[in-house]
């Protein structure tokens with residue numbers, strides 16, 4: 239049809255195109271009004287309509303229909319994994335890449351708004367690609383002689399999905415799923431649960447098994463064959479809470495910058511390599527040429543060791559409560575003489591005081607999910623010019639951020655990080671500068 243100058247045919251074409259976007263719906267269902275439009279995704283992953291109703295497994299742009307169904311909008315995609323949503327490993331595979339990135343950003347911005355705070359800048363989020371997760375805990379359940387279910391445990395339930403496909407695990411971790419299922423089938427007592435903690439380290443996959451015992455020579459040999467055939471970096475059993483190393487041809491290590499660090503079993507490691515790189519890069523950007531730096535909740539030294547060499551003469555004090563992590567960090571730090579100063583310290587019980595904090599040009603902190611209320615109160619009372627807060631929980635971060643802002647800091651920049659792809663688990667790096 240020839241285009242008309244009054245624009246009517248164009249409007250009709252647009253209307254038709256929009257209609258085709260919606261998926262087929264049952265007879266008698268029709269969109270009711272704009273209040274039925276899904277406008278955002280809530281923290282726990284439900285879509286929320288303009289009038290505040292929660293709709294599981296929906297995407298922004300979807301519409302609730304009068305019969306209770308859902309007309310899918312342009313951001314509602316087919317989940318890439320056959321186990322979604324029952325598996326529990328992912329919550330948001332129905333979102334387009336754009337909608338997932340918006341969700342990650344909005345979680346951070348929303349948490350700040352909830353505390354009445356604004357950041358001068360919120361950067362575009364970093365989102366980890368599929369199949370990059372380098373650590374996972376999988377559960378096994380033996381139901382019959384050769385019948386073992388092995389996978390993530392379904393969210394909020396004891397149901398298990400027997401994992402045949404996974405779009406988040408790094409391929410070297412996923413390659414172990416079938417061999418581990420077979421191992422559990424042979425060795426797990428009937429009706430008993432087992433667990434496998436997998437971490438990709440420099441030497442291959444580090445596997446820690448719970449629920450299995452090596453009571454006889456035959457069982458020990460079976461486990462050693464498994465480790466050798468699958469070229470594991472290390473195989474450990476947890477028996478009565480005590481770890482037993484069965485196989486570790488070379489010491490298991492991780493690397494921060496060019497510093498190798500011994501990897502204690504089940505130690506904390508950022509979930510993806512690219513996510514870790516994004517966090518380190520953002521902290522590096524914030525630190526600038528700061529010389530005296532404190533890294534609080536330092537873990538194995540992800541930040542301390544990656545950043546110590548950036549600036550001539552930089553010294554990094556690193557505090558961490560887990561003894562095995564501090565020891566590993568210390569031996570890694572020995573490769574940078576005079577640069578790294580680790581301390582075994584419980585920062586909940588004994589946070590750094592303002593007097594201690596005032597020695598530093600910059601303080602990095604990366605606390606557990608609960609946040610770091612007591613340490614942040616001390617920071618708010620200090621004169622530290624720069625604070626770089628790495629968080630795995632936007633809600634506790636925003637509470638701590640409010641304390642820092644009350645203490646005279648401004649939120650200069652926030653980078654949201656979605657390294658748990660398709661999950662509701664969101665991380666961030668925030669830069670605070672003292673302004674008063």
Ligand SMILES: C[S@@+](CC[C@H](N)C(=O)[O-])C[C@H]1O[C@@H](n2cnc3c(N)ncnc32)[C@H](O)[C@@H]1O
Pocket residue numbers: 506507508535536537538539540541557558559560563583584585586587604605606630
């Ligand atoms: C989110 S991890 C961050 C680790 C490290 N920054 C990294 O990126 O690998 C939090 C760390 O805080 C440590 N931690 C937990 N409670 C602590 C406390 N009360 N005092 C000091 N460190 C603590 C944990 O052992 C863990 O290593």
